[in-house]
Amino acid sequence: xxxxxxxxxxxxxxxxxxxxxxxxxxxxxxxxxxxxxxxxxxxxxxxxxxxxxxxxxxxxxxxxxxxxxxxxxxxxxxxxxxxxxxxxxxxxxxxxxxxxxxxxxxxxxxxxxxxxxxxxxxxxxxxxxxxxxxxxxxxxxxxxxxxxxxxxxxxx
Amino acid sequence: xxxxxxxxxxxxxxxxxxxxxxxxxxxxxxxxxxxxxxxxxxxxxxxxxxxxxxxxxxxxxxxxxxxxxxxxxxxxxxxxxxxxxxxxxxxxxxxxxxxxxxxxxxxxxxxxxxxxxxxxxxxxxxxxxxxxxxxxx
Numbered sequence: 001x002x003x004x005x006x007x008x009x010x011x012x013x014x015x016x017x018x019x020x021x022x023x024x025x026x027x028x029x030x031x032x033x034x035x036x037x038x039x040x041x042x043x044x045x046x047x048x049x050x051x052x053x054x055x056x057x058x059x060x061x062x063x064x065x066x067x068x069x070x071x072x073x074x075x076x077x078x079x080x081x082x083x084x085x086x087x088x089x090x091x092x093x094x095x096x097x098x099x100x101x102x103x104x105x106x107x108x109x110x111x112x113x114x115x116x117x118x119x120x121x122x123x124x125x126x127x128x129x130x131x132x133x134x135x136x137x138x139x140x141x142x143x144x145x146x147x148x149x150x151x152x153x154x155x156x
Numbered sequence: 157x158x159x160x161x162x163x164x165x166x167x168x169x170x171x172x173x174x175x176x177x178x179x180x181x182x183x184x185x186x187x188x189x190x191x192x193x194x195x196x197x198x199x200x201x202x203x204x205x206x207x208x209x210x211x212x213x214x215x216x217x218x219x220x221x222x223x224x225x226x227x228x229x230x231x232x233x234x235x236x237x238x239x240x241x242x243x244x245x246x247x248x249x250x251x252x253x254x255x256x257x258x259x260x261x262x263x264x265x266x267x268x269x270x271x272x273x274x275x276x277x278x279x280x281x282x283x284x285x286x287x288x289x290x291x292x293x
Binding site for chain 1: 159160163164166167170171172174175178179183184185186187188189191192214215257258259260261262263264267
């Protein structure tokens with residue numbers, strides 16, 4: 001029983017950290033989409049109007065899935081999207097690193113725009129968050145109560 | 157699996173509602189707006205009117221590939237050498253100094269400008285808005 005509680009507490013902490021990471025990333029970008037658009041274009045992967053739409057929509061997605069990780073009805077979907085986003089971010093940072101781009105990450109808004117890019121730190125931070133998301137996802141995927149709740153709703 | 161699709165649909169709906177709120181509420185300037193000029197930045201058109209000392213803060217490879225005419229190369233990692241080169245030019249003919257890096261989103265020019273302001277308090281020092289990309293446009 002003690003072991004189950006320890007596991008449950010661990011997953012709860014991991015979930016809260018992951019949720020906070022996405023909420024803290026989303027809020028400054030929602031407040032200042034112009035600065036985020038500059039960061040998105042700086043990666044030189046997408047450009048033009050598409051980059052501007054990404055700058056508008058992505059922060060809201062981060063906000064929704066940040067909260068979603070705490071809401072049973074969209075918990076699994078949020079976990080899947082968080083994992084996919086983190087994989088995409090790791091790929092983007094690697095690509096920027098390989099191309100020697102001198103850009104700000106833009107991950108947590110414009111406040112870090114003057115800092116030199118520390119790609120190694122970004123890599124380890126995102127890999128850590130990805131591991132957290134896998135922990136949460138595995139837990140939620142095999143959670144019979146959560147499955148019953150969401151599948152029960154979908155069949156009713 | 158159908159429940160997961162339902163979850164994705166709900167997440168998409170909430171996300172689009174939020175984005176639509178940003179579009180219509182005037183919560184903050186939209187990404188289509190021109191980025192504001194931050195303190196210590198200068199637009200290319202203004203810099204071109206002035207007779208300035210250009211400092212290129214990109215990598216040596218990028219500098220050799222192309223740079224603003226008469227720009228001096230400034231390696232942030234080799235501060236003393238860059239400073240001596242700059243001082244030689246500035247003391248001979250004191251003019252505003254404009255530093256540029258690769259693009260709007262690079263922070264190197266802003267960092268160097270900040271350090272130079274502390275080193276050369278009498279000099280007029282700016283970082284170029286939009287960086288090398290702005291020059292190429």
